[in-house]
Amino acid sequence: MIFLSKLNQQKAIVSMADFSATAVTQLLDRASAFKAGAQAQVQEPTFAANLFFENSTRTHTSFSIAEQRLGLKTIEFSPQSSSVQKGETLYDTCLTMAALGVQLLVIRHPENAYYQQLLGQAYLPVALINAGDGSGEHPSQSLLDLLTIREEFGHFAGLKVAIVGDLAHSRVARSNMEILQALGAELYFSGPAQWYQTQFDRYGEYRPLDELVGAVDVLMLLRVQHERLESAENQTFSAAAYHQAYGLTEARAQRLQPQAIIMHPGPINRDVELASSLVESPHSRYYEQMQNGVYVRMAMIETVLQANDVKFKSNRRVTQ
Template sequence: MIKHLLSAGDLNREDAIRILDTAEELLGVASRPIKKLPTLRGRTVVNLFFEDSTRTRISFEAAAKRLSADVINFSAKGSSVSKGESLKDTALTLQAMGADAVVVRHHNSGAPHRLAHAKWTKGAVINAGDGTHEHPTQALLDAFTMRRHLGDLEGKNITIVGDVLHSRVARSNVLLLDTLGANVTIVAPPTLLPVGVEKWPVETSYDLDNSLEKADAVMMLRVQSERMKASFFPSAREYSRRYGLDTARMNRLPDHAIVMHPGPMNRGMEITADVADDVRSVIVEQVTNGVAVRMAVLYLLLGGAAEDETFDPIEEDA
């Protein structure tokens, strides 16, 4: 098993399947009267967030606490970072406090890689989203959710729609789904496709309607207006008309297909409220699955599984 989780591309098929299988075992912990395992007792996990996030931070915090780890939440706002402290000095401070894992979200692409490879911390580094680069645990929870509904993802057709240019979720999903053998189609306005997308292991399209009929899952991406420095499309209404998922478009999907969204959603723009709340939508389930997947990642990186392949987090609690 790898020491850090910095990119979905770092995972080979064996590692990815191992994380997903472990998450499947851990998913049942949430339904137990006592939602805790002793697996990481005595370990310290630091959530180091230089960028606002509620969903991801709470998910990692819940995952670590359910494994009995001690959790330190660090927010750049109101900290020494706002006074000019560097990433290096912050990391060295956390290392001095005994951090066994550092979960990093940063507005600059590559910050988690820098933290891991500069050896400012001895603990595992987990990328919780860096700039417009990657968000590997989101891709893992998306794949986990798809696998629970669709089975083995080998040969499945996954359509990713929207603001690919600014989406770290899209990049990580493309890498992981390719590793798992899925066929990925990206649908977006030409202005929201990144330079070099022709080298990605995907098909690209500008026509959403023609991309739905063979899709086993369709993932709608949030329009990230906070990262846009120019007008990438004429108006919100025009974007919604051409690339939004409404009931009529959802009805073009095969009966078994699922609708996904990494959140938070712009209801009425990339997805209508009735589609978001439809029985075929697994958006809330993605949040639940996110805790189990992040528990699996923390367990495999910190729980001693690399040294003892027979160690089982559930059996250990029995």
């Protein structure tokens, strides 16, 4: 089953590294079908638990909506009011959910690769989707980025894509480098030098933003993640200075090619990564990225549950 983690016999989507190019194409096709009005509903009562150990609006809400569009019942787990406060481990919390009949866990956790302690456990016969681990992976974000690019250009081969900003702490940047390269895109990087790592050299070239802005098809701006920076870095950080040096200012935006699109995973720091006036500009696909997130997550959930023998009633009729 190509969509699933190579690490184990369980049904899980934890890393973009598990996806072949073919698998990506199939999943994006299914997401596009959902966007065009295809419907699917679980045949029996099925429960999903969203275990979010980090703050989130768009990813959390997007998964909730995707689950409910597929007819799942959603359990919202709040670490603050749970037995996690009594010292319960992540594994034991997941064990509890499985015992209670939950069939899908969607987990966001501050620890990198937290899912390693869960995969392959005999007592966790439950599907798992990684909704973000520390500074590691965020596969649903990568997939919604890919869908947004494919909707715009119809292909990936030969597209010039620049990824700009906090490459060090981003859990999207590295996944996107790998998969975009595999799909044939030409990659460039920019942003503060201290956030660039030489290991990225094999994916693309590091260049000043002013060189890239007039040349690329896709400009992916990464969020400055104040919550992940050392406090010393936060103290010296100047929003205005960052914006001038590494942000998409209005002046730089004038030099974008007509077909170029701006992307951002959100939440945006307005007037830092990009000028506030550009968030809803014709070049921006910020809104479309969020829209596509629901459809991509529906495709991920359906895939991982079907691999777990959950049956869906499907309706390919396009109504929108």
